Amino acid sequence: MALNGKHSPVKEAVSRRIAESLRSKILSGSLQPGQRIRQEILAEEFGASRLPVRAALSILESDGLVTLVPTPAHGR
Amino acid sequence: MALNGKHSPVKEAVSRRIAESLRSKILSGSLQPGQRIRQEILAEEFGASRLPVRAALSILESDGLVTLVPTPAHGR
Amino acid sequence: MALNGKHSPVKEAVSRRIAESLRSKILSGSLQPGQRIRQEILAEEFGASRLPVRAALSILESDGLVTLVPTPAHGR
Amino acid sequence: MALNGKHSPVKEAVSRRIAESLRSKILSGSLQPGQRIRQEILAEEFGASRLPVRAALSILESDGLVTLVPTPAHGR
DNA sequence: GTGGTCTAGACCACA
């Protein structure tokens, strides 16, 4: 029952919003296995900062929908 | 022999040891992008359980050396 | 009675349950900034171990609802 | 033995550099308990992105030098 | 089978 005065509860919903969207894309096959997920890109697509994006990925990792893999090409 | 028994002053952390090892392998190119990392294998190699292995991956993720991707599908 | 016994389809996660609860308390102002959070207490309140509690805090950190600060010194 | 060609090994040292710096400040008392740590500020101070900052904080958390506390004032 | 998650129990360092 958080009030709107100082901090909008809307903000936290963002992470779940992003999570749900990604969930759909993954389950529907839009996002292939091994497919890089650019946090910055996602952030921009959802008009959010990278914080909720990270939160969303955390959630999806909990669901086993995303996994950690090496990213040697960090020069790219 | 389930307990640790010893510690270093303020810098124990099996996870960091594992993280450093993986870091080297990634930077040296031993681990390719999208390369599956068998957590159990790593755990055995380091004589540790899976917990510190996951912790190590988290650290590397913070460093941008590993990335979250749609569940790579085990067999591929 | 150490085992879980049951699960929800694809969205279990004791950690998320805890995270949501804490999220509410923070947004509602029940938890003040810099307020110590006793992990053991939380664990007991939720009938869980300390592991999911820490996981929940991680999630909230991704959401920017909790922050890392220099070890608050227990007694203060 | 990472080569300098594509990715500079210097980059990862950054997180440790930051970690060591913060460690000193905390132990010397420059950073008080409960003191907020602004990841963005740190990032700028070290001329780095927020990724190595997060990595540094992860390391310090492993050392028990920083802890997670609520940040209700996210409207500030 | 593999990853992700959790319990329960135990240890150390710091305050």
Add this chain to the structure above:
DNA sequence: GTGGTCTAGACCACT
């Protein structure tokens, strides 16, 4: 004492 960390063992969902 408290937090942070680890082991060992076990369960489920998805591939």
